[in-house]
Amino acid sequence: MEKRNLETICIQGGWKPKKGEPRVLPIYQSTTFKYDTSDQMGRLFDLEDSGYFYTRLQNPTNDAVASKIAELEGGVGAMLTSSGQAANFYAILNICKEGDHIVSSAPIYGGTFNLFAVTMKKMGIDFTFIDPDASEEEISKAFKPNTKGLFAETLSNPSLVVLDIEKFAKIAHSHGVPLIIDNTFATPINCRPFEWGADIVTHSTTKYMDGHAMAVGGCIVDSGNFDWDAHADKFPGLTTPDASYHGIIYTQKFGKGAYITKATVQLMRDLGSIPSPQNAFLLNVGLETLHLRVQRHCENAQKVAEYLAANDKIAWVNYSGLKDNKYYELAQKYMPNGSCGVISFGLKGGRDASIEFMDKLKMIAIVTHVADARTSVLHPASHTHRQLTEEQLIEAGVQPDLIRLSVGIENVNDIIADIEQALNN
Numbered sequence: 001m002e003k004r005n006l007e008t009i010c011i012q013g014g015w016k017p018k019k020g021e022p023r024v025l026p027i028y029q030s031t032t033f034k035y036d037t038s039d040q041m042g043r044l045f046d047l048e049d050s051g052y053f054y055t056r057l058q059n060p061t062n063d064a065v066a067s068k069i070a071e072l073e074g075g076v077g078a079m080l081t082s083s084g085q086a087a088n089f090y091a092i093l094n095i096c097k098e099g100d101h102i103v104s105s106a107p108i109y110g111g112t113f114n115l116f117a118v119t120m121k122k123m124g125i126d127f128t129f130i131d132p133d134a135s136e137e138e139i140s141k142a143f144k145p146n147t148k149g150l151f152a153e154t155l156s157n158p159s160l161v162v163l164d165i166e167k168f169a170k171i172a173h174s175h176g177v178p179l180i181i182d183n184t185f186a187t188p189i190n191c192r193p194f195e196w197g198a199d200i201v202t203h204s205t206t207k208y209m210d211g212h213a214m215a216v217g218g219c220i221v222d223s224g225n226f227d228w229d230a231h232a233d234k235f236p237g238l239t240t241p242d243a244s245y246h247g248i249i250y251t252q253k254f255g256k257g258a259y260i261t262k263a264t265v266q267l268m269r270d271l272g273s274i275p276s277p278q279n280a281f282l283l284n285v286g287l288e289t290l291h292l293r294v295q296r297h298c299e300n301a302q303k304v305a306e307y308l309a310a311n312d313k314i315a316w317v318n319y320s321g322l323k324d325n326k327y328y329e330l331a332q333k334y335m336p337n338g339s340c341g342v343i344s345f346g347l348k349g350g351r352d353a354s355i356e357f358m359d360k361l362k363m364i365a366i367v368t369h370v371a372d373a374r375t376s377v378l379h380p381a382s383h384t385h386r387q388l389t390e391e392q393l394i395e396a397g398v399q400p401d402l403i404r405l406s407v408g409i410e411n412v413n414d415i416i417a418d419i420e421q422a423l424n425n
């Protein structure tokens with residue numbers, strides 16, 4: 001496919017109508033698909049032909065949206081999931097079994113931390129959490145013979161650590177494992193991790209991609225770049241016969257698409273966390289304006305961050321667009337057009353003052369959401385990260401007074417006015 005600009009892919013990617021077909025992506029609200037002969041259908045079950053037969057495996061609406069996201073990220077293929085949680089779970093389960101190990105950045109989304117540290121641990125997959133700012137040597141010490149991957153977020157939610165993706169890719173590859181990046185906050189508009197050496201990208205499409213807080217969803221994108229056969233002993237699920245498909249070997253049959261094909265035809269077949277075609281349709285509507293919205297989110301967030309930084313009631317502000325931010329340089333390298341619309345900050349009065357401030361906001365709503373069109377606010381220590389101990393909170397980069405402000409795409413003066421009245425009343 002010719003290489004197109006991101007703005008064009010947002011609009012034109014995915015659905016490609018043929019003569020007389022609907023111009024707009026149709027919602028294929030059908031569980032099943034019809035065939036003329038038994039043999040035609042049989043060949044699909046053997047992966048000898050490709051085609052639709054049951055929506056749990058593939059659906060034309062879902063696939064069109066997945067292919068738009070794959071093109072935005074510059075990958076060879078993608079699979080939609082019913083949530084971001086399912087995306088991260090499958091991304092790892094696709095290369096791990098009981099007894100395996102993953103090295104993960106510690107500052108990550110609270111839900112992902114629980115998934116890894118509690119639920120997947122119970123399944124026998126072990127995680128070591130590391131400080132993403134540590135040196136290559138330090139991070140390398142966490143690797144073991146049974147390590148199957150390195151995981152991190154481009155921009156961590158909610159602590160906004162900017163990842164040195166090249167450093168992480170180098171570490172992962174020196175240990176013969178893929179780098180898996182959750183690119184939810186940056187979106188491919190601001191950062192495309194494959195260009196810096198990442199192998200697999202995941203998304204909670206619930207956030208900026210949907211952008212209107214309408215549909216929970218996720219996505220896994222495969223760069224096609226990781227050479228599974230070169231590390232065949234580590235990844236038997238991809239490089240040895242799959243008994244559930246008459247012994248096919250994914251890397252032999254699907255080449256660069258081995259990983260994402262296995263995720264679809266094996267994990268999705270067996271575990272079934274698919275989005276409804278209706279939700280995929282809504283996601284596609286969101287994607288059509290992603291480039292415009294992300295730009296406005298970043299412009300507004302920059303102005304709000306500068307306002308907060310200059311206000312004497314504010315103890316600290318974390319936004320990588322501020323010149324004195326610890327991650328300013330890294331953000332300039334990986335996200336020169338802006339990072340995201342999320343800012344974190346604390347009030348001089350500490351935890352109690354932060355909570356009081358939030359209760360006084362009028363337009364800006366307290367919601368368990370980030371990264372949609374409406375400005376919203378959340379106190380992670382009381383909400384999303386409530387399950388974590390004080391120690392785990394600090395490890396996840398969440399100070400007890402941290403307020404997560406998700407700057408929307410309203411007029412920025414109205415956003416600042418609401419913050420100002422809540423600070424002064």
Ligand SMILES: *Cc1c(COP(=O)(O)O)cnc(C)c1O
Nearest residue numbers: 083084085109157184204206217
């Ligand atoms: C929200 C989020 C998730 C989880 O996604 P859901 O769609 O809520 O399941 C995973 N990673 C990051 C970075 C997130 O912000």
